[in-house]
Amino acid sequence: MKTALLQTVSAAFGLAMLLVSASPAAHEPAHDRLSLEDALSRAQAENPELLISRARIARAEAVRRQTLQGVLPTLSVDASYLRLDTSLLDDIPVLEPGFPPVLTRQDLGPVDARIATVQVVQPLINVGAWNARRQAEFKTDAARSVLRRTRDEVALAVIETYFGARTAERRVEAELRGLATAERALRQAQAGFDEGLIPPVDVLRARSRVLEMEARVATAESQVVAAHALLRQVLGIEGQGMLQLTDAVPEPPRTLPPEPSESEILARRNDLQALQETVSAARFGVQRSRSAYVPDVNLLLRYQHVETDRPLDLAESGWLVGVNLRWTPFAGLGQAGAVDEARAVAQEADAELRALRLLARGEVQEARADWEAELLGWDRASSGVDDAEAALSLTEARYAEGLDDMTSLLQAQAEELGAVTREINARFNTLVAAQRYRLAIEAGDPTAISP
Numbered sequence: 001m002k003t004a005l006l007q008t009v010s011a012a013f014g015l016a017m018l019l020v021s022a023s024p025a026a027h028e029p030a031h032d033r034l035s036l037e038d039a040l041s042r043a044q045a046e047n048p049e050l051l052i053s054r055a056r057i058a059r060a061e062a063v064r065r066q067t068l069q070g071v072l073p074t075l076s077v078d079a080s081y082l083r084l085d086t087s088l089l090d091d092i093p094v095l096e097p098g099f100p101p102v103l104t105r106q107d108l109g110p111v112d113a114r115i116a117t118v119q120v121v122q123p124l125i126n127v128g129a130w131n132a133r134r135q136a137e138f139k140t141d142a143a144r145s146v147l148r149r150t151r152d153e154v155a156l157a158v159i160e161t162y163f164g165a166r167t168a169e170r171r172v173e174a175e176l177r178g179l180a181t182a183e184r185a186l187r188q189a190q191a192g193f194d195e196g197l198i199p200p201v202d203v204l205r206a207r208s209r210v211l212e213m214e215a216r217v218a219t220a221e222s223q224v225v226a227a228h229a230l231l232r233q234v235l236g237i238e239g240q241g242m243l244q245l246t247d248a249v250p251e252p253p254r255t256l257p258p259e260p261s262e263s264e265i266l267a268r269r270n271d272l273q274a275l276q277e278t279v280s281a282a283r284f285g286v287q288r289s290r291s292a293y294v295p296d297v298n299l300l301l302r303y304q305h306v307e308t309d310r311p312l313d314l315a316e317s318g319w320l321v322g323v324n325l326r327w328t329p330f331a332g333l334g335q336a337g338a339v340d341e342a343r344a345v346a347q348e349a350d351a352e353l354r355a356l357r358l359l360a361r362g363e364v365q366e367a368r369a370d371w372e373a374e375l376l377g378w379d380r381a382s383s384g385v386d387d388a389e390a391a392l393s394l395t396e397a398r399y400a401e402g403l404d405d406m407t408s409l410l411q412a413q414a415e416e417l418g419a420v421t422r423e424i425n426a427r428f429n430t431l432v433a434a435q436r437y438r439l440a441i442e443a444g445d446p447t448a449i450s451p
Contacts, residue, residue, distance in 0.1 A: 036162055036247040039235055043158045046236030050154055053147040071123040072128020078115075085110035086303045113308040122299040124323075128291035131284050138281035145274035152270070152442065154234070155434050161234045163249045165227035167428040170249065173218040174424060178417040181392070183286040185409055186210050188400065202406035209410050252378060252430035257443045261369055265360055272360060272412040275353045279419035282346035289342040292335040295327035326436075360440075367440040370432040378426035381419070388419035 034042075044050060091105045123129065186206040192198035228242050237243075266272055302320040328335075395412035398404040 017446060033244045034245055035245075036159070039158050039162050039231070040155060041155050042237070043235050044151065047154045047234065047250040048145070048236055049150050051236075052148045053143070057140065057143040057147060060140040063175050064133065064140050067133040067136050070126045070132065073120055076119050076121075078119075079116040080115045082113040082115065083110055084113070088237055111308060113306065115306050117302065117304045119303075121324075122301075123296065124299055126297070127294045128288055128296070131288035131291055133283035133433065135281045135288055138277045138284060142274045142277035142281060145270045145277060149270035149274060152439055156439050157234045160229075160432050161227070161231040162245065162247070163428055163431060164247050165224065165231050165243070166249050166421060167246070167424055168220070168224040168227040169245070170424045171421065174211065174216065174417065174420045175217045175220045177420075179210070179217055180411065181413050181416070182206065182209040182213045185396070185406075185413065187314065188396075189304065189406060197402065198406075205406045205410060208324055209413065220328070249427055251377065252427060253434050254375065256368075256374075256434055256437055257362060257441065260441050260443065262361060265364055265441065270359055270442065271337045272353070272356060275356055276347070279346065279353050281341070281350045282349045286339065286346050287343040289335070292331070292338065293329065295325050298324045298326070300324050320381040335411040364437075367433070367437040370439045372429070374426065374430040374433040378423070378430040381423040381426040384419045385423050388416040392416040 052401050086109060090107045090109065093108045094104055096102045096104055186209070188204070189198060189202045189206040193200055193203050225242075229240075231243060232239070262269070300320070300322045302322075303317070304319070305317045306314065307316075308314045392412045392415070395409050396402055397405070399409045
């Protein structure tokens with residue numbers, strides 16, 4: 001399945017191949033020696049998509065931890081100091097003991113009081129909390145499955161961009177060889193013209209070919225710059241400049257694991273597992289919403305201590321044990337709306353899962369067919385390189401002997417360069433097609449590039 005990450009990489013790489021302007025940065029010295037293994041390790045640690053996936057796992061685990069509130073007891077401590085000073089406590093008639101008793105007036109304020117309370121609430125029946133916890137657990141599992149899938153996609157993106165950059169460098173080498181060949185033909189034509197053996201039109205044609213090859217070299221160098229920039233983006237490397245890539249583009253594998261059965265496809269792919277866990281979480285979300293109609297029962301334990309100095313010298317402690325039942329049978333259709341919303345979310349997730357299953361089946365077949373076609377194309381392109389090089393050597397010799405004209409020589413040069421370029425592109429395309437097939441079936445190590 002082409003996710004947003006792979007689509008972005010493919011689109012950006014295609015855009016890079018369309019650059020046609022030369023860039024001085026193509027001649028900058030290379031920095032940061034980087035093997036494919038180092039690139040894979042660095043991407044697993046710093047790729048933005050992986051960092052986002054890990055953050056989502058942390059968020060899902062935090063939500064799951066919060067759901068323990070509906071199962072574990074809640075302890076709260078409340079301590080207050082009160083001071084009351086009011087005119088209502090001034091000039092209060094007080095009967096002093098004695099014989100005879102004397103009625104006097106006294107000020108009973110200000111009043112100081114201290115109140116301390118400790119309360120424990122233990123949920124006994126909380127169906128909504130239990131369903132919320134199950135929902136959070138499935139969401140956490142889904143986030144982990146997404147991370148595993150993202151790791152495989154990032155590994156493919158690294159292989160594609162790493163060897164894409166190396167392929168761009170190989171194109172520069174091929175264009176430089178083509179330029180050298182064109183310059184050799186120009187020197188040969190100039191020498192023949194100086195000796196009066198060939199017409200001036202051959203020199204003009206050879207010079208035009210040299211100018212064309214210089215422009216092609218500049219275009220190829222700009223593509224290298226774009227490919228390295230894309231590789232930096234996938235690896236999460238800041239800065240600019242060229243990377244020194246140490247691993248050459250390997251030969252694509254000629255054998256791959258057989259196409260798995262439908263059940264194996266559904267069991268292997270982490271993206272399908274993630275969506276299945278999302279569906280399970282959505283179903284528990286429906287049950288959680290329905291749990292609002294079920295009463296909650298809590299055990300309440302409370303201890304309280306009160307001290308006051310006036311008007312009575314009071315120091316009293318007390319405790320309370322009780323069972324609390326909370327039930328809201330009607331909440332203005334809010335509960336009914338929440339149930340409908342949760343049911344719609346579950347239906348949407350289930351529909352997405354069915355669509356992804358259909359896509360996964362077709363994707364495996366398509367990826368397998370693409371690899372077989374690219375492998376055949378690479379074999380044919382590899383065979384054509386030797387023939388084109390032999391034809392160019394023969395044409396150069398015939399032109400030196402005056403048996404062929406400049407048109408034939410330039411055509412042989414173009415055919416030889418085209419054959420080399422086709423082989424370079426076909427090797428890269430076959431290698432990427434093999435890796436995409438491995439990702440489609442998710443069999444084995446996604447970083448493996450050998451059969």
